[in-house]
Amino acid sequence: GDSVTQMEGPVTLSEEAFLTINCTYTATGYPSLFWYVQYPGEGLQLLLKATKADDKGSNKGFEATYRKETTSFHLEKGSVQVSDSAVYFCALSDREYGNKLVFGAGTILRVKS
Amino acid sequence: NAGVTQTPKFQVLKTGQSMTLQCAQDMNHEYMSWYRQDPGMGLRLIHYSVGAGITDQGEVPNGYNVSRSTTEDFPLRLLSAAPSQTSVYFCASSYSSPGRSTEAFFGQGTRLTVV
Numbered sequence: 385g386d387s388v389t390q391m392e393g394p395v396t397l398s399e400e401a402f403l404t405i406n407c408t409y410t411a412t413g414y415p416s417l418f419w420y421v422q423y424p425g426e427g428l429q430l431l432l433k434a435t436k437a438d439d440k441g442s443n444k445g446f447e448a449t450y451r452k453e454t455t456s457f458h459l460e461k462g463s464v465q466v467s468d469s470a471v472y473f474c475a476l477s478d479r480e481y482g483n484k485l486v487f488g489a490g491t492i493l494r495v496k497s
Numbered sequence: 498n499a500g501v502t503q504t505p506k507f508q509v510l511k512t513g514q515s516m517t518l519q520c521a522q523d524m525n526h527e528y529m530s531w532y533r534q535d536p537g538m539g540l541r542l543i544h545y546s547v548g549a550g551i552t553d554q555g556e557v558p559n560g561y562n563v564s565r566s567t568t569e570d571f572p573l574r575l576l577s578a579a580p581s582q583t584s585v586y587f588c589a590s591s592y593s594s595p596g597r598s599t600e601a602f603f604g605q606g607t608r609l610t611v612v
Contacts (some may be wrong), residue, residue, distance in 0.1 A: 388539075412554075416598035427587055427603035428540075435597065473539060477598035482547050483528045484555065485601060487539035496603045 386411045390474045390488035397464055397495050404458040405491050407448075415476040417441075417450055417457040418485070422471040431459075431472070464495045465497035499523050503588050503604035505540070508612045510578040518573040518607050527593040529571040533557065533584040535542030540587060546571055547593070578611045585609070 409415065416435045420428040432441030437452035437456040446461045457474060474488040500556040504519045513608075522529065527548050532540040542555030544563040553561050560582060562574040573591075575582060585608050 411610055417518075418600075419596075420586050420603075422534065425605075427605045428589075428601075430600045433591065433598075433600065479596055481532070482545045482600055483593070483601060484542055484551070485532075485540070487532075487541070489537050489539045 385406050386413075386415065388453065388474050388476055388488035390462060390472075390491055392489070392491070394492035394494055397493070399466055399495055399497050400463045401495075403459070403461040403468075403493070404438070405472055405474075405493070407459065407488060409455050409474075409476050411455075411476055411478055413478040413480070415478045417448070418475045418477070419446070419448055419450045420473045420474065420487075422490075424470070428473065433455060433489045439471055454482060464493070464494045466495045466497050469493055469495045501588055501590055501602050501604040503586075503607050505607060506605065507608050508579065508610070510575075510609065512578060512580060512611060514578050515574070517545065517577050518575075518586055518588075518609075520573065521569050521572045521590075522590040522602070523569065524569075524590060524592070524602065525568060526590035526602070527568070528591045529557070530589045531561070531563065531571070531573045532587045532589065534606070537582050543573065543586075562608060575609075578609075580611045583609060583611045584585060 419431040434450035530545040531543040546565040
């Protein structure tokens with residue numbers, strides 16, 4: 385079945401550091417890819433998405449590019465802030481009936497001032 | 498702007514007790530889902546619904562029942578709680594778009610402990 389693998393955390397960075405969180409996927413179809421973020425005590429919210437190869441999703445300074453050849457969707461940000469501290473989930477949906485999501489294990493990001 | 502509302506936020510059950518986790522959305526979304534979140538495992542799909550009266554199993558359905566009598570509501574029932582069901586439960590909704598995946602909107606979660 386479909387699966388998502390993302391780098392283990394926690395990732396601890398100083399403010400203004402560069403962030404990369406790796407995500408690779410396995411899918412039989414041609415999925416859409418997502419990054420969701422979960423702030424402490426809250427539900428998940430969409431950070432960005434990409435629906436086809438070479439698409440770049442971006443939001444709040446975060447970016448990720450859908451790489452079909454490497455089956456990857458790595459999340460990057462040039463300069464992190466303390467407020468970016470959260471859990472980040474990579475996910476895929478294979479567009480079939482029901483919009484079902486398959487999630488990675490999540491990566492905890494801690495940003496120090 | 499309620500979005501997806503889950504109740505309760507916290508619950509402690511004894512083994513063998515039953516309960517219902519409530520989920521309601523006010524966005525007229527066709528699709529609704531229940532996920533459980535466990536450390537190191539991300540979120541896993543329990544059950545989902547593509548419309549009123551239509552439900553199906555996800556990856557981890559055992560021990561849970563669902564029904565969907567209205568577009569707005571999608572309750573999750575635990576018939577006989579077990580310690581393995583200790584988890585954080587999230588309800589999500591999204592609209593349908595043929596051949597395209599759409600953004601899922603999540604509730605705040607229910608933290609369930611079974612002792």
